[in-house]
Each structure stands twice: as structure tokens, then as C-alpha cells.
Amino acid sequence: MSKNFYITTAISYVNGSPHLGHAYEAILTDVMARFKRLDGFNVKFLTGTDEHGQKVAKTAETNGMEPKAFCDKTAAEFEAMTETLNISNDDFIRTTQDRHYTASKAIWSAIKDNNPDDIYLSKYDGWYSVRDEAYFTESELEKGEDGNFYTPGGAPVEWVEEPCYFFRLSAYTDKLLKFYEDNPGFIVPQSRKNEIVSFVKDGLQDISISRTNFKWGVPVPDDPDHVMYVWLDALTNYITGVGYPNTDCDEYKTFWPADIHVIGKDIIRFHCVYWPAFLMSANLELPKQVFAHGFINVEGQKMSKSVGNVIAPQNLIDMFGLDQTRYLLMREVPHGQDGNFSEDHAFQRINSDLANSLGNLVQRTLSMIYKNCDAAIPNPNDFTGDDKKLLNEIYDCFPTLRKHADKMEFHRVLEGIWKIIAHANAYVDEQAPWALRKNDPERMKTVLYVLAEAIRGFAILVLPYTPEAGHKILDRLSVPEDERLFEYVSADHALSGGIIIEKPEGVFPRLEMKEEAA
């Protein structure tokens, strides 16, 4: 069984700035990448930007910039976001990089070489609105009193034709359906799979894969009048990132096919229909899974510029802190579904789970050790049944957590961890070490040791979600860097007594509500 793991986010279109949706996808993917690394996998995590196309060219022009300069500017924002969010990507790809031009041209040529009939020159025609600079399907148009078609916005349209290359997607209907059937886990969640299957079952039409009416793209091999159109270019980034077209290189052999493409639900068709078809045609292996996440609504409303409720990731970090934001998103957004961001709810969740439950557990434990054990982790005496019960619950929980994580059900993973944290807090109250201090100091030491060891476990388990805080706690306990892996959550690697700790300070400070702070 392979211990390599290749995971990607979708590449972000640089037409706009990063918003909460981008941040969510990056964090979700990052959590999976970190989880796998902590579980002993050799992980490659790729993210990046999609920079070609008419829209970017136009936006650049509007801003009085050359396309490349405009892309440099926006791509930098996305790259900065990965830093801001503590995303552990191993590479950041931009579709304007040389390596990607090479790969994109190569896949085009591979398709032509392997299946010459799959690419053919024809013409793209349709109703074009000059005002909207876009094509419309007839069903979108309305017939005016003069008998001509108009866009919903009332703009006139004209029938235009443009030469372009087509990809023979129609030839892949049955192959794709068979692929979905043979690989039931390819599209997750199931509801999205149903949509795709029913879409494909209706039959596929060929799609245009080049354009001549703008230049901002990868030139088509042997026909420089054309640039490669959108998705063939964009999707190829996933193999560019592992060294394609050099399919003999270590990187490619190690990581392709990808284990998971994490994407938004709006672009499943491109990833679940087009991309597999392109790869089949080019005679390359297909990715193992496409995971489509939902969107984040804000106070129950769709995030949109016109409503004016678009949230920049930085807003949340300023309000809650980075780890808190990461935790919130992973905890509140159910697997593959839309999530809702509500400020009140966020305060509640973060305070309850992070400040009160885990943060306070760490604080109360370390404070007692600091004050009553000469600031050193005590050496325990024999464990009682209660002690073992708590520790074993932590040592034994991982297989279940892993099952949830493998399905990207991180809200369930967190639920599982926090259940045990609650048990640890209950254990503190039952054992009442503050009473033992007077009656039975030796027993108190054991209790505090058990708690410190429990905290070591929690800190490791929590690393994918709240890496900074997790490491901070592990630093306190002087846990060596190379022991911060899931396999170390076991009795075999339990804390040694005698480790000196510093005066504790809160890991997750309690958030004050705005009203109260003002």
C-alpha cells in the first residue's frame, strides 16, 4: 500500500481577490494534507492560480495593466493568503509559468498523438452580446417585439462564428460512465456523483478547446492563431505540478495519479467529466477522487458582491485569530455541504470549544503543576481505573478519527476529539486535585501527570486544525519535534516525569463579544 499522497486545491482564478470561499478550500485541503503527514504519509500538496482567459485580459485592460503584470499582482495576493492561513502547500503553481506552458502544450500533443480524432478544427458559433462580451444560449434569450433575440438585460445579440478546435467529448460518454461505476469513490459526496452521472447519461457534446478572439493563453501547438481555452489549460496544472510531461521523473511516478482534488461544487463538471476525458484521451492515469465542498453562507445569505457581505479571510483572523478561524470552519461546515457563518455563533463556538474546553483544561492543569509540583511534570504512581480509562480513550481513538478524516469529515473528527476533552474536564472535577493537594499529595501528582499526558495527546491530535496552538502546547511539554505524529499518541511515548514547564499562559484566550468590548 502506497504511503504517498497527492492532494490539490482548485487553482484560483485571479480575476478577483481571495475571499472566504478560497480560504475555506485552502484550509480544508491543508487540514487533510497535515493529517496525512501526521499519519506518516509522504504528502505533496499543490495549490496555485489560474491566470488565463478573456476575463483576466479584460480586467487587466480595465485596470490599465498588461495581463501578466495584473496576474502577478493578484497571484501575489493568493500566495500571501496561503502564508496568512498557515497553509502547508509544497508548491504554488501559476498557469503563466513556463513549466505550465510546457505541460499544457504537451497534453494537447499527447491527445493528438494518442487519439488523433479527438481534436478537430471546426467553428464555435452562438448568440453573442457585444455589450456583455459573452455568448448566450437560445434558452437564455428573450424574443423582442421586433422578432430579434435579446439578453435578459435587454442587449441585442448577433450570431457569430469563430474557428476553433473541438475536443471529441462525445466519444467519452460510455467510458466515463463505466469509470464512475468501476470507481464508486471517484466523486464525493454521493449527491454530486448522482448529478454528474445523470448529466453524462444524457449524452455529451463536444467542447471547444481553443479560441482565436483573444490572445491571453497558452498557444495551441502548431497553430499559433489559437490559444488553448480555459479548462484544458487550467486542469493540466495538476500534472504540471508533478513534472509533466516528464512522466519518468520521480515526482510524477511518486505522486500521479493524485489522491484527491479538492474543489468547489461549482466546478465539478470540469473535474469529473472534462478532466478524466482529457486524461483518458492523452493516455494518462486518472485521479482517484474529486471532493466537492460546499459554499459558505454569511448569516444565512449567499456571499456576493452585490449584497456586500463578502468576507475577506483577514477579517476573520482579525476577529478570532488564525487557529480559531481554521477550527471554526472545519467544525461548522458539514462534509460536502454548504456551511453558514454567523458571527454570534462563531463567538459561541470558539469560546465554548477552544477557550473553555481545551484552552481552560490546559491552563488549569499546567497551573496546578506549576504551582504544586515545582513547575515540573510529576512522576506518577500506579494508575487507577479512572486514570487508565481516560488515557486509553485517547490512545484508542485514532482509528475512528482516521476513518472520518479519510472521508474528509473533519467536523466528525473534531466532535470525536472534543468528546474526550470533555471527559478530561470531568475527570479533573471527579479527581479534584486541589483537594488531593491536602489529603493525598502523591495521588495528586498522578492525577496531574495523567492530565498532562492527556493534553499531550490532544495537542497532537489537534495539529491539523490548529497547528500553532498544538505546537505551542507541545512546546510547553517539551515534546520533541519528531515525536509530534499521530503514532506517538500511545502509552509507549508517554511523557517522562521531571520535565520543567514555564509559567502557563492561555493558548486560546476567551473572545470578548464586540458589544462588551466597546
Added chain:
RNA sequence: GGCGGGGUAGCUCAGGGGUUAGAGCAGUGGAAUCAUAAUCCAUGUGUCGGCAGUUCAAAUCUGCCCUCCGCUACCA
């Protein structure tokens, strides 16, 4: 219109033919005081969207209805 998925406690949701329908958060009462006014314990008379049916038994299956949402191809 067609296909698909929902409508369960104040909120977010889990469950899914079988004893008194669950969790977290919020609320209420109590305990404790080590700790970040944190923690612990106790506490839910909910028409499980509506109506009808199948069944010894339905939140769980079937039909119809109401309602919300997604998909129904070449902007990405």
C-alpha cells in the same frame, strides 16, 4: 418541466420499520473553586413538514400535497 436531495428540540444537525426520538450549543436549577467568570452534575410535554396507506409496529417504507435547495453543458 425533468432528475436528485432536504423539511427532526430556541440554534446547528445526527438517526432511520421495533421498548419512554438523540448530540452539541443556548436556556434553567444545583455543586465545586484548580483554571481563561472557565469546569462538573441535573434538566427537553418536540404534531420527527401535511394528509392518506402498508404493517403487530413508521420519524424510519409507499402515494399524494406543501415548502426549500441542487443539477439540467462550453463565464470561469
